[in-house]
Amino acid sequence: MSGEFKRIETYFRPLAGLEGLSLLDDASLISPPEGVDLVVTKDILIENVHFLSSDPADTLARKALAVNLSDLAAKGADPYLYYLGLAVPSGVSDDWFAAFAQGLADMQDTYSLSLAGGDTTRSPDAIMLSITLIGTVPKGGMIQRSTARVGDLVCVSGTLGDGALGLLAAQGNIPANQHLLENYQRPVPRQDMVPIIRKVATASADISDGLLADLGHICTASGVGAVVRQAALPISDDANAVLASMPEYRPLIWSGGDDYELVFTVPAQYRAELESGHAAVSIIGEIIDGAEVTLLDLDNNPVKVSRSGFQHF
Amino acid sequence: MSGEFKRIETYFRPLAGLEGLSLLDDASLISPPEGVDLVVTKDILIENVHFLSSDPADTLARKALAVNLSDLAAKGADPYLYYLGLAVPSGVSDDWFAAFAQGLADMQDTYSLSLAGGDTTRSPDAIMLSITLIGTVPKGGMIQRSTARVGDLVCVSGTLGDGALGLLAAQGNIPANQHLLENYQRPVPRQDMVPIIRKVATASADISDGLLADLGHICTASGVGAVVRQAALPISDDANAVLASMPEYRPLIWSGGDDYELVFTVPAQYRAELESGHAAVSIIGEIIDGAEVTLLDLDNNPVKVSRSGFQHF
Structure with a gap:
């Protein structure tokens, strides 16, 4: 088994929810619950732009989810699912992946969230993370930026x-x-x-x-x-x-x-x-x-x- | 106006659909149509890993959407919305952004797709693209990998x-x-x-x-x-x-x-x-x-x- 598939199986499959289809498919499958709207955020974090190379892997994983969860909180949305894009240079160790996955697992437990899919690949140089996070609000209930009123x-x-x-x-x-x-x-x-x-x-x-x-x-x-x-x-x-x-x-x-x-x-x-x-x-x-x-x-x-x-x- | 916001306004806002809230909010808002499941794919493309530095920007944009549209086609899904994560080194020109946005626009026209949101940021070195694409299938109708039968x-x-x-x-x-x-x-x-x-x-x-x-x-x-x-x-x-x-x-x-x-x-x-x-x-x-x-x-x-x-x- 190749490194990429083995790492997905070892570190990321245990994090996948039902919608992730055990990370064995080309895509994930969301059957949206009745009566909700989906609120979707996406953030990229890049080594030495958004975080320091010395930041521990579990800290990085927590932060990557936290910045997106923060957007959901601002919109009045409950966490639901996320997609993980991860590009790492070839020298990154299994220990790093284990700590990174532990950070994700901790956040999933705390915020009732599951992994639905993503993509892992090689980066020539910097670690890059891209998280797409989906939350839910009661239909029509997302709090937007465009609705502040004079006197508020x-x-x-x-x-x-x-x-x-x-x-x-x-x-x-x-x-x-x-x-x-x-x-x-x-x-x-x-x-x-x-x-x-x-x-x-x-x-x-x-x-x-x-x-x-x-x-x-x-x-x-x-x-x-x-x-x-x-x-x-x-x-x-x-x-x-x-x-x-x-x-x-x-x-x-x-x-x-x-x-x-x-x-x-x-x-x-x-x-x-x-x-x-x-x-x-x-x-x-x-x-x-x-x-x-x-x-x-x-x-x-x-x-x-x-x-x-x-x-x- | 800063470079990041100006570029979003100039090149990406015209691509946004209703769900993108003019790219002015922390998040996008999807009200899932009745009777459909959502099929979600995510792919990362990195310069000199997945494409060549000499590839033209419009070609790159088309390819980034094409690889995800290909996943949707395999699942029997119609294109719906996408999220664009884009990290570029500081020297990338407005001409590059204009050509890149034109490539996205062409694909949106061809495949009845709109931009719902994303994140743009600086990369220290390589151009990195991360697309999350959402399609729709009639409820229960996604064609999975796990359902092949002996004799097929x-x-x-x-x-x-x-x-x-x-x-x-x-x-x-x-x-x-x-x-x-x-x-x-x-x-x-x-x-x-x-x-x-x-x-x-x-x-x-x-x-x-x-x-x-x-x-x-x-x-x-x-x-x-x-x-x-x-x-x-x-x-x-x-x-x-x-x-x-x-x-x-x-x-x-x-x-x-x-x-x-x-x-x-x-x-x-x-x-x-x-x-x-x-x-x-x-x-x-x-x-x-x-x-x-x-x-x-x-x-x-x-x-x-x-x-x-x-x-x-």
């Missing part, structure tokens, strides 16, 4: 900037910090936010490109503007400790990528409920007429910021 | 070996030949075979790994063996002309990859209909008890062959 509150989950600061820590540019490193290496997609997103959000996105960039995407798609107050941005104790001694990194709070928190808009009538009931949600601003996203500093003066966020070209 | 006829579409010989021609190892080059560079997926596959096939696969390897996949999945007669293998005039002077390449007829024809099994009751009505179908053998695929030479002696086909690891 702008909300975020969790704390901001930990992922970007974690990358700096992983690169040795700031002192090592376990919380920040974990946040970069093992981001936790906010599937726990799906019930609140489905209940109250008018529009939603995940913060993979940076808060202002992703809020900008919502505003562009919805034809509205937004104002955000710096004083309201949620920052973790660990991030605050770093920024106290290195204030030059403060803009990462609103422009750093790799965060995997959610930014979403909510009708103002939910303000009291959000302020009382959801520790993980912070109200950071409002949707307004216009086309710009404006950040107000601690004195309520507009801050000049780049909205461009993370770019790959 | 083994059939193939078209002619064999043209793709593998075309690669040799593209590499300059055999004299240039337009038909063979075209077959390698612009393979035509056999969507025209979908009606006959749906009507008569018990099991089916496309011949991307080579005839005996892919028939072997059907046999493994179905728990059967097969016998194939060399004398019955369909060979194009152009391939025959090459083999007349270079007989050492004859094994590519049964072991060469990149063919994109279909191998499928059919109950024996259809023999007369296949022999009279379908010029594109050749009966090349039978499904038998056992686990081996045996090739009989022109004197009906078994030929020792490798069943491994194309391997990437």
